[in-house]
Amino acid sequence: xxxxxxxxxxxxxxxxxxxxxxxxxxxxxxxxxxxxxxxxxxxxxxxxxxxxxxxxxxxxxxxxxxxxxxxxxxxxxxxxxxxxxxxxxxxxxxxxxxxxxxxxxxxxxxxxxxxx
Amino acid sequence: xxxxxxxxxxxxxxxxxxxxxxxxxxxxxxxxxxxxxxxxxxxxxxxxxxxxxxxxxxxxxxxxxxxxxxxxxxxxxxxxxxxxxxxxxxxxxxxxxxxxxxxxxxxxxxxxx
Numbered sequence: 001x002x003x004x005x006x007x008x009x010x011x012x013x014x015x016x017x018x019x020x021x022x023x024x025x026x027x028x029x030x031x032x033x034x035x036x037x038x039x040x041x042x043x044x045x046x047x048x049x050x051x052x053x054x055x056x057x058x059x060x061x062x063x064x065x066x067x068x069x070x071x072x073x074x075x076x077x078x079x080x081x082x083x084x085x086x087x088x089x090x091x092x093x094x095x096x097x098x099x100x101x102x103x104x105x106x107x108x109x110x111x112x113x114x115x116x
Numbered sequence: 117x118x119x120x121x122x123x124x125x126x127x128x129x130x131x132x133x134x135x136x137x138x139x140x141x142x143x144x145x146x147x148x149x150x151x152x153x154x155x156x157x158x159x160x161x162x163x164x165x166x167x168x169x170x171x172x173x174x175x176x177x178x179x180x181x182x183x184x185x186x187x188x189x190x191x192x193x194x195x196x197x198x199x200x201x202x203x204x205x206x207x208x209x210x211x212x213x214x215x216x217x218x219x220x221x222x223x224x225x226x227x228x229x
Binding site: 044091105 | 204
């Protein structure tokens with residue numbers, strides 16, 4: 001089946017530094033990538049949607065200059081958390097949609113970010 | 117604002133029983149409905165999707181959809197301790213380019229051995 005590899009699985013960084021999270025579709029072309037954030041005991045909150053070769057569309061309240069999304073190829077999308085602060089500590093998950101497949105997008109394994 | 121509502125639980129059922137999980141949604145134009153299972157600290161995994169009114173069965177799982185009532189449910193037969201997880205209901209809108217999923221907050225299921 002379709003697999004999305006997400007790295008790193010966890011990261012601890014100092015406040016003020018930047019962290020990059022990668023998601024790669026291993027055996028399909030990810031036309032669309034969704035980036036979610038999940039706080040403890042909360043549901044997935046969509047942060048942004050990116051289509052290959054286009055600028056990402058951010059949800060209301062998500063700072064595009066803080067959460068940089070790049071989807072330069074059909075198999076790789078990255079999320080960079082810039083100038084991270086403790087309140088950015090969360091579980092970040094990507095989800096990829098393959099062109100023509102509209103049911104059951106494939107999730108990455110998630111990245112646990114802790115900002116100290 | 118599209119909303120997906122689920123009872124947060126926890127829902128406790130004995131092993132071997134039927135677990136019933138419910139979800140309502142606000143957008144009457146929603147087309148596709150998904151159930152995901154999420155273990156603690158892990159990302160969601162797809163259990164089933166449904167887009168037509170009625171029932172859809174896959175092994176021990178049955179999804180039920182009633183678009184008139186804007187209601188979708190998931191039945192888990194012969195529940196096992198390994199089914200203990202949080203179950204997320206997700207809804208996809210309609211129209212060209214509407215690929216985003218809106219998730220409910222999830223229902224935590226505990227299957228008691």
